[in-house]
Amino acid sequence: MERVAAGRHGGARSLLSGQGPATLPLSLCALVVIWMLAAWINADAELLPGPVEVLGIVREELASGELLHHVAWTLWRVVAGFSLAMLGGLAIGFALGRSDTVDAWFGPWVIVALNVPALVVIVLCYLWIGLNEVAAIAAAAFNKTAMVAVNIREGVRALDPRLSDMARVFRMSALARLRHVILPQLWPFLAASTRNGLAIIWKIVLVVEFLGRSNGVGFQIHLYFQLFEVGHVLAYSLTFVAVMLAIDVALLQTWERRTTRWRRLSESH
Amino acid sequence: MALLEVDLEGLWLSAQQILGAIRFSQRRGETIALLGPSGIGKSTLLRCIAGLERRYEGHITAPDRLSTAFQEPTLLPWRSAIQNLTVTTGIGEAEAAIWLDRVGLGGRHSYFPGQLSLGQQRRLSLARAIAARPELLLMDEPFVSLDPGLVDEMMTVFEGLRAAEGTTTLLVTHAEAEAERLADRVLRLGGPPARLQAEGA
Ligand SMILES: Nc1ncnc2c1ncn2[C@@H]1O[C@H](COP(=O)(O)OP(=O)(O)O)[C@@H](O)[C@H]1O
Ligand SMILES: [Mg+2]
Numbered sequence: 001m002e003r004v005a006a007g008r009h010g011g012a013r014s015l016l017s018g019q020g021p022a023t024l025p026l027s028l029c030a031l032v033v034i035w036m037l038a039a040w041i042n043a044d045a046e047l048l049p050g051p052v053e054v055l056g057i058v059r060e061e062l063a064s065g066e067l068l069h070h071v072a073w074t075l076w077r078v079v080a081g082f083s084l085a086m087l088g089g090l091a092i093g094f095a096l097g098r099s100d101t102v103d104a105w106f107g108p109w110v111i112v113a114l115n116v117p118a119l120v121v122i123v124l125c126y127l128w129i130g131l132n133e134v135a136a137i138a139a140a141a142f143n144k145t146a147m148v149a150v151n152i153r154e155g156v157r158a159l160d161p162r163l164s165d166m167a168r169v170f171r172m173s174a175l176a177r178l179r180h181v182i183l184p185q186l187w188p189f190l191a192a193s194t195r196n197g198l199a200i201i202w203k204i205v206l207v208v209e210f211l212g213r214s215n216g217v218g219f220q221i222h223l224y225f226q227l228f229e230v231g232h233v234l235a236y237s238l239t240f241v242a243v244m245l246a247i248d249v250a251l252l253q254t255w256e257r258r259t260t261r262w263r264r265l266s267e268s269h
Numbered sequence: 270m271a272l273l274e275v276d277l278e279g280l281w282l283s284a285q286q287i288l289g290a291i292r293f294s295q296r297r298g299e300t301i302a303l304l305g306p307s308g309i310g311k312s313t314l315l316r317c318i319a320g321l322e323r324r325y326e327g328h329i330t331a332p333d334r335l336s337t338a339f340q341e342p343t344l345l346p347w348r349s350a351i352q353n354l355t356v357t358t359g360i361g362e363a364e365a366a367i368w369l370d371r372v373g374l375g376g377r378h379s380y381f382p383g384q385l386s387l388g389q390q391r392r393l394s395l396a397r398a399i400a401a402r403p404e405l406l407l408m409d410e411p412f413v414s415l416d417p418g419l420v421d422e423m424m425t426v427f428e429g430l431r432a433a434e435g436t437t438t439l440l441v442t443h444a445e446a447e448a449e450r451l452a453d454r455v456l457r458l459g460g461p462p463a464r465l466q467a468e469g470a
Contacts, residue, residue: 165321166343169336170357170401180356184347262347266383 049231057235073216077205081140082197089148097156113146118204122211131212143204148193155189187259195252202244272297272437273405277327287313289462300438302448305458311441315407332404340410342394344382350393351378358401372396372426388419399430406438412447
């Protein structure tokens with residue numbers, strides 16, 4: 001069992017898993033209060049509008065349909081870039097983790113890819129592919145693929161050889177092995193990749209949109225940056241933060257609860 | 270025609286000879302106990318027979334359908350007791366439930382392996398190995414480090430299943446008493462490198 005337990009540190013904590021149920025709302029309320037105070041002391045709604053003003057802007061943009069339109073575009077790019085990065089990273093990570101030769105030759109490439117600044121990748125994608133949707137999603141995906149690959153490589157190396165032997169002796173089909181033997185051991189690593197991945201990729205998507213798209217939250221931030229509308233910049237970015245947190249709570253935490261139920265029950269025994 | 274035919278010339282791992290010349294065969298329905306001190310190469314020999322270790326010199330003819338029950342239960346910790354049977358052996362839920370009953374895990378269908386005691390995990394592992402309906406069952410010290418009472422209980426469970434299924438079994442152990450009680454024939458390994466000692470000696 002030691003080997004299985006070794007994967008435990010791979011599971012990143014949720015963004016919002018705090019102490020008790022009351023801590024979270026209180027902590028967030030405190031943040032809003034500090035913001036209110038800062039806006040009140042600053043007394044310049046141009047430079048730092050308070051929460052109430054920003055909420056008003058969110059309402060306006062929601063009513064006009066603008067907000068939903070741009071959030072949907074950004075969300076689509078996040079999902080597309082994220083899916084490509086996960087698939088690519090999974091394939092590369094498997095290849096690297098399975099074979100030392102492959103790792104010796106291609107491992108260094110992954111390190112290089114890991115160290116190319118996101119901005120460079122974005123600019124190169126736009127230059128080489130063109131100012132289009134393909135380039136935007138490729139740039140978002142590429143920035144994340146290496147990180148997923150490194151994570152999955154670690155997970156594949158930690159696979160328990162005794163369970164692989166057992167699966168071979170019982171002649172389990174390739175699909176059954178993947179579902180019941182391999183993937184459950186990779187969940188902690190997949191969960192870590194997913195969580196870090198979503199958190200990073202949406203920030204990259206904003207830059208991608210800022211630099212070369214005509215819709216999306218990043219584009220709107222660019223627009224209101226030029227108009228010096230701090231309230232709109234805050235309204236758009238905070239809305240998207242809220243969307244990403246909602247995804248974290250609704251999808252990731254539910255998923256994690258389901259895939260770690262056996263571990264909680266086994267530990268409490 | 271023997272079910273299992275072992276004709277090994279030797280096995281070298283990391284420039285060290287682990288197994289020497291080993292020849293024996295096993296008839297269908299027979300239970301053989303392989304007896305030998307710890308570290309002599311018993312588990313390694315079973316791995317060769319199971320097809321998990323192929324670097325040996327010589328020939329082994331073993332049936333395609335074989336299964337193992339090892340000292341470590343090697344269950345899937347993230348699957349329930351009943352799923353551990355269905356997922357690995359391909360039997361249905363109803364049949365798996367009967368198997369759980371037969372090894373005394375009747376009320377434990379939805380328990381995860383981590384919620385079972387070592388003795389229960391071993392019995393689940395034994396049920397899995399026999400439920401796969403193997404032509405040859407390989408058991409590697411399946412009763413070691415259990416209380417004497419539990420060892421007796423588990424041997425009785427095994428004897429019952431073997432009588433019902435007629436499973437041909439190759440049992441590895443370092444306990445003389447287990448070998449005497451369960452086996453039709455006892456083979457002794459000496460060495461190193463591991464070789465068969467004269468039968469009956
Ligand atoms: N992959 C391996 N490489 C090198 N030596 C090994 C390997 N596997 C087992 N051995 C050695 O083979 C010997 C026999 O091991 P094993 O078959 O587990 O003994 P037993 O089951 O009889 O206690 C041990 O000395 C062990 O260190
Ligand atoms: Mg052994």
